[in-house]
Amino acid sequence: MAETMLKIEDLKTYFYGDDGVVKAVDGVTITINKGETVGVVGESGCGKSVTSLSVMRLLHDTPGEIVDGSIEFQGKNLLSFSEKEMRQIRGNEVAMIFQEPMTSLNPVYKIGKQLEEAIQLHLKYDKQKAREHAIQMLKLVGIPRSDEIVNEFPYQLSGGMRQRVMIAMAMACRPKLLIADEPTTALDVTIQAQILDLMRTLREESETSIMLITHDLGVVAEMCDRVVVMYAGKVVEETDVYTLFEDPKHPYTRGLIGSVPKLGKNANRLDSIPGNVPTPSNMPKGCKFAPRCSNVLKVCLEKEPVLEKVEANHTCRCWLYQNTETVGV
Amino acid sequence: MQMLAISEHGDCGGVKMEAPLLEVKNLKKYFSINKGLLGRKKKFVKAVDDVSFTIKKGETLGLVGESGCGKSTTGRMLMRLLDPTEGQIYFEGKEISNLNDNQIRSLRKDFQMVFQDPYASLNPRMKVREIVSEPMVIHGIPKEERMERVEKLLTVVGLSAYHADRYPHEFSGGQRQRIGIARALAVNPKLIIADEPVSALDVSIQSQILNLLKDLQEEFELTYLFIAHDLSVVEHISDRVGVMYLGKIVELADKQSLYQNPKHPYTKALLSAVPIPNPRLKRERIILKGDIPSPSNPPSGCTFHTRCPLATEECRNKIPQVKEINPGHYVSCHLF
Amino acid sequence: MANVELREEVSTQTTIKLDKLSNKTPFSEFWRKFKKQRLALAAGVFVILLIVLALFGPAVAPYSSEEFDYEHVLEGPSLTHWAGTDAYGRDIFSRIIEGTRISLFVGLLSVLLGAAGGTVLGLISGYYGKWLDSIIMRICDVLFAFPGILLAIGIIAILGPGLGNVVIAIAIFSVPIFARIVRSNTLALKSTVYVEATRSMGAKDRRMIWKHIFPGTASSIIVYFTMRIGSAILTAASLSFLGLGAQPPTPEWGAMLSSGRDYLNTAPHVTFFPGIAIFLTVLAFNLLGDGLRDALDPKIKD
Incomplete structure (x- = not known):
């Protein structure tokens, strides 16, 4: 078993605004091992960036607050650290790359x-x-x-x-963990290729763990070992990169993969997910994806499924795969 | 040029001898910078530098390229939001690049544009009804007809009639883009110029809009100029594709030839740089060196020679001419 | 089959949610933000009170403003005369109430004229740019170079004293302020994508200016309008104090101040109460303007 670098457990980060509480990150668990690249994928508002800011404890400029959960970096709980101790960690052992380099x-x-x-x-x-x-x-x-x-x-x-x-x-400063939040989104394709290439080389040379936050499934396929798919503040599926693309379980993951036009494939129409990403004030009861799901069941509208193991090394939050015992509860 | 016959509806079968809906010849746009107090030593940004292409009725021409390649400037010149520095634009065989503002205004009915940012392109102080009916007001369609048509248009783009009395801020990005499309369709345009219409949207929403654009094209016999930086999106929507680099079209061909059999080294590099969502696929990658040069100071000869892996002495000195290497496949490179 | 029904159920669920959102009109949005600011709200109530007084002043005032009463000259505040009486025995409180109409009228009218002129110039200057812009802005620079009151004195020196000329003088020096604000707003709005989108539809300049650009500048016009009323009232009072505006016996606040200054040591209330009236009115308009800015400014919005 590889050494665990970062362990985010049941993280809850809420934002308190005019219109009440926004559960930006609502019970997210992510583990990153040494030398591993984990992709965090999702659309805008799914909570992927807030997760990374929570790890860096960079929320004080926002109305956000970590309400619950733990973030362990090499066995030490970052949430118990003082601001001074955090400063020692930031940029040193944990480094971050943002989307917009100018700012x-x-x-x-x-x-x-x-x-x-x-x-x-x-x-x-x-x-x-x-x-x-x-x-x-x-x-x-x-x-x-x-x-x-x-x-x-x-x-x-x-x-x-x-x-x-x-x-x-x-x-x-030779960090042990690099958090890259959409590092290439603002760049042109040819420059993106250069940067991704560079990140790969650096990873091989220094065995840095990388948490790669992106919406681009192509980047995920090229860079990551394992992938976490997020939707509306929750992890909906997690598995290794090969399984994710070859045997995705969650209807959202499947929809997402189907929505991307693929180079060289001449499909006349794209699969698409109907509807819109739910807004915080418009969060559905039950499974957050239910209103857009093509396999929606009655239970989906009432109760939220839990993240469950569907195969070894593959978890999914969906009623289609829940054990009968759990459904009965 | 004027002699080309205009066939209103060219789908009469038989030999395809249709005049193109739009023809662009040697289009140039130089922006002057650094004017200086004395008005001397003017420097130019060659945003678009000698671009020619045609768009046939009912087809989609994609224009791809990286930032600063001039694709958006080209689109804006076609809309006559910018005046070309040089070159001609013909619409249905008639030159429109020399028309004045007043003459162009009525012509704008046939051209409509869909913008990149669905948040910025809709006036936040207007209701959806006013936004969608605005082109109709401008082109003098009577009120009763407008009201009826707004509701119809909203349903066509996948919204509901009751959305007409809302403000744009109540909609998500994808829905706003649908409003933008409804507005573009309002006056039955012949050509729609879509400037990065999906790049600000989430992946799952992107595919909805792409599907919608395809459906509308079929239903209303629309012609698209689709400008984007995303090669996969362009491949999906286009019939023919032009690749731009530093203000020039370096390669132009039908979709199959361009994507399966790219000729220009830049096209090849661009295609190999696109990350493909398939982890098993290990490709030979062409990683280009360096950055895109600034269009205010473009390299001599072939503008791509500074990054081209195959550049020769000739490329440094001589500007390559556009050659038709296969029927309909144009390349601008000294290798051919 | 069951799945189809479910889909419908789901879609109605989301439709209802959407409907809840729909009563968010721009006005309710403004009101939501504005009512949070207690001070501005209080100032707004005060301004409304002033307007009511201006409309119905003579009817509410306990005495006539022109009624001489030599029995009670320069009397301090009492139950019969809340703010005391002046050198002619006139009730100061009643005179202040009647003066509200004059001050408010002068403030409102002068700023209205100034704002209208400034807005048109600003729109033209910002929208058309080039030489028109240069000319208009250079004229504004010249007007800006004078301190406001000095400029007003200069204008009155040419036109002659009187309330009507005060209105014109204040209007003239309000023009460049509005022209600048509107011009900078116009420049920003002109480059928005939605204005470009309208242009791409073939709209005429007039439509773009009045339908798309002017409404966008409206919020800053309202804010500055409110704040300028305060300073216009102050300027009008100052001019009257100097004897260039309203002439006695008009119950104008500035003129009242002026006529009371001889009794500053013996009967300070004669100057105190009109002074307070000016002070509170100007303050109220400024606070209201500040509050409006916080509620209307798109930069503060979200």
Whole structure:
């Protein structure tokens, strides 16, 4: 059994707004092993980004709050950490890459300074060594003229370059866990291919665990070992990447895979999931997916199913696969 | 050009000699930047640089490319939201690129546009009824007819008549895009220019809209220019596809040839870069080096030579001409 | 078969949910945000009270504003004269009530004229741009360069004193303020996709300006309109105080202040009460304007 890196258990993150409580993440359990890449897939509002922010404990700028559950990183419960202890973890042992690289880099500091600061803070290098390390990291992520780039400001770089700087920054302190929230969504396809390639290389070299949050099933298929599918704040299916694409169980996962136009396949029509993603004020009773599901049963409208093992290494939250014993309860 | 006969309904069988619905010839759009106080030393961004293509009635032409390749600018020039710097646009055989604002206004009935961002393209202060009926008001359709048609249009795009009295903010992204499509259909256009109509939507909603666009095309004999960056989406919806890079069309062919048998090194790289949702598929990947150059300072010769794995000396110096290497398959590359 | 029925059931469920949402009109949305602000709400109530007083003032006032009473000259506040009497024995409270009509009328009319002119100029300037924009904005810059009151004095120096000319003077120096706000709003709205969408349908400029751009600027116009009324009232009072506006015996607040200044040491109430009236009115309009901004500003929205 591989060493567990991150264990999120029954995490509940709620947002308190004008219109009442929004259960953005409602009982999510995700485990990531050492060297493993776990994809978290879902559409907007499914709670995938809030999950990642909860792990980093970066919710204080939002009306969100972790109400319940535990987040264990290498056996230590992150939720019991003070803000100061968290700062030690962030960027050091756990690093994060955001979707929009421009907003995550400070526009008034030079690239090199931002990188060095993180390195000095976490690796306790002196200035000289930090600079060398920074340049080396930039070279590693494929930035040409990296010894010149350190003296430039973020706005002088293109989107792809900035995302690389972000990755260099995230990888600079050799994190054990990398959380990547839609790291390539804002990028062009050819640049996306470069970045994904880079992430693969880095993963092989340093055995970093990656939590890859994305809506793109293509990226999932290329990068991940295991996949967690989320819908309306809950995990609806979890399995390894091969099983997910070859034998998806949950009607939502199936619908999602069917909705994506596939290169080279000439289907005249796409399968599509009817209806819309439920909004917090419009959350259905029972199974959250029931109003859009093509296999809806009577029970789906009344009671929410639990996440259950359907096969070894494959869990699914759906009444179609629930054991009769559980249904009877 | 003017001699090309205009056949109103060319589906009379027999030999297909239809005039294209839309023809674009050597279209260019240069934006001047860096004007300077003295008005000297003008620099240009060559957003669209010598683009030509045709769209036949009832077909869908896809335009793909990465950011800054000029695909949206091309769409906006066809809508005459931007004036072309050079080049001609012919609609049903008639040149429209030289018409003035007043003349173009009545022509806009035949052209409608579907925009990328369904949140920004609908006026938040107007009810759905007003939004959908606006093109009809502009083109002078009487009130009773408008009211009736709004409700019909809403049902056509998969909404209900009672949605007409709501405001856009009450709808989800996918529903808003349906409203946008209903608005585009309101005056029975011949050509719809769809600029990234699904890229702001969730995957499961994306497929609904793509299916809807296909159904509408069949039902109303629409012609589409479909602009997008997502190659799989474009493949799904289009009959023919043009690939753009730095303001130029580098390859244009029918869908099968382009996707099964791409010729231009850029098309090949682009196709190999698309992640495919099949974990077993291990492909040979062409990973392009570097970034897309800035259109304000495009490379000499073939603009792709800085990233092309097969670039030669010739590519650096000479701009390649568009060649028809197979019937209907156009490539702009020195290798052919 | 059963599945089909279920689907229907599910779809009716969601339809009902949607209906619940539908009573969210822009106005109810505004009201929801506005009523949360207690201070602005109180200011709004006060403004409504002022308007009522302005409409029915003479009918409610205990005395006539022109009734001389030499028996009770410069008397302090008492039960019979709540705010005391002035040098001619006139009831100050009644005069203030009657003055409400004048102050409010001057404030409202001058800002209305200024806002109308400024909005049109701002729309033209922002929408058409180029040389029209440059000319209009440079004129506004020139007007901005003068302190408001000085400009008003200058205008009155040309037109001659009197309330009517005060209205014109204030209207003129309100124009550039509205022109700037509306222009910047217009520039932002002009580049929105929905305005472009309307243009792509073949709409004429007039339609785009009045149907799409003007309604978008309305909320900031309302906010500034409210706030400007406060300062217009203040300016009108100042001009009257200087003897350039309303002339005695008109019960204008500024003129009342002016006539009471000789008795500042012996009978401070003669200046105090009109002063308080000006102060509260201006404050109320400003607070109301602030509250409206918080409730209407799209940037604060969500």
